[in-house]
Amino acid sequence: xxEVEQNSGPLSVPEGAIASLxxxxxxxxxxxxxxxxxxxxxxxxxxxxIYSNGDKEDGRFTxxxxxxxxxxxxxxxxxQPSDSATYLCAVTNTGGFKTIFGAGTRLFVKA
Amino acid sequence: KxxxxxxxxxxxxxxxxxxxxxxSPISGHxxxxxxxxxxxxxxxxxxxxxxxxxxxxGNFPGRFSGRQFSNSRSEMNVSTLELGDSALYLxxxxxxxxxxxxxxxxxxxxxx
Numbered sequence: 001x002x003e004v005e006q007n008s009g010p011l012s013v014p015e016g017a018i019a020s021l022x023x024x025x026x027x028x029x030x031x032x033x034x035x036x037x038x039x040x041x042x043x044x045x046x047x048x049x050i051y052s053n054g055d056k057e058d059g060r061f062t063x064x065x066x067x068x069x070x071x072x073x074x075x076x077x078x079x080q081p082s083d084s085a086t087y088l089c090a091v092t093n094t095g096g097f098k099t100i101f102g103a104g105t106r107l108f109v110k111a
Numbered sequence: 112k113x114x115x116x117x118x119x120x121x122x123x124x125x126x127x128x129x130x131x132x133x134x135s136p137i138s139g140h141x142x143x144x145x146x147x148x149x150x151x152x153x154x155x156x157x158x159x160x161x162x163x164x165x166x167x168x169g170n171f172p173g174r175f176s177g178r179q180f181s182n183s184r185s186e187m188n189v190s191t192l193e194l195g196d197s198a199l200y201l202x203x204x205x206x207x208x209x210x211x212x213x214x215x216x217x218x219x220x221x222x223x
Contacts, residue, residue: 032210043201043214044154088154090212098167099144099212103153 003027004091006102014110019076021105023089026070032092033065035074037085038104044088048074079109113138115204115215122220129190132218136183136204143185144212145177148199160185189220197222 004025013019021035032051036044048063050056050072056063062075072091076083089102116135124130136143145157156169160179177187183204189196199219203212 034211043217045214046211049211092210093167095167097142097159097161098156098169100156101146101154 002102003100004089004102006087006089006105008103008105010106010108012108012110013079015079015081017079017109019079019083019107019109021074021076021087021089021107023072023074023091023102024070025072025089025091025100027091027093027100028067028070029094030070030091031094032099033063033072034090034092034099035061035063035072036088036090036101038088039085047087076107079107081109081111083107084109115202115213117200117202117215117218119218120216122218123223124192124220125223126192126194128192129188130192130220131186131188132200132202132220134185134187134202134204134215136185136202137206137213140204140206140213141183142205143179143183144203144205145185145187146201146203147171148201148217149197154201157187192222194222196220 006023035048038044050063050065060077064073086104088104092099118133142161144159147155158168163179174190179185199217201217203214
């Protein structure tokens, strides 16, 4: 079992729709969870971080964490073509010194 | 504040050679992590340094090594290069909160 798993996609949504990205992790003691966005040829940039169960909203983005189910998700409301990128889920291990990334989900937003 | 910088940005080497990559973290950041990114394997953790000490290491062979200097700048070295080492090598620095990682632009290495 991979430590952090994501559906590789591609996920295609029309402009204005909600895009839902999912991630599961194996280390039950993980404490910190992140979503990064990576455009083709660029380095990852942080979108959201979440540390406790529940929802965290930032503009059009909402991160959801369920530690009991070892599940993290990212919702993008009112999706725009500029949101087309690969979204990486990242989980910091129990010791806090190692961050494991999922393989990423490619998102296409059609105009 | 200046961001994370990496040098060189591009490298072409041949099999058997060795290479050294450099990373300068954001000013004040003491933790530097290195990753290898390939289309097939995604972003793979190499190692993490804090105050000149390696605190964690990924599952890479001993040909991959690194170090960190007293000014928090870090280098990674790959010896006896193989074709499969062709990848984008990213470093990320983390501040006092030990949370958010800020990535540099990466060094793209091509091994022929």
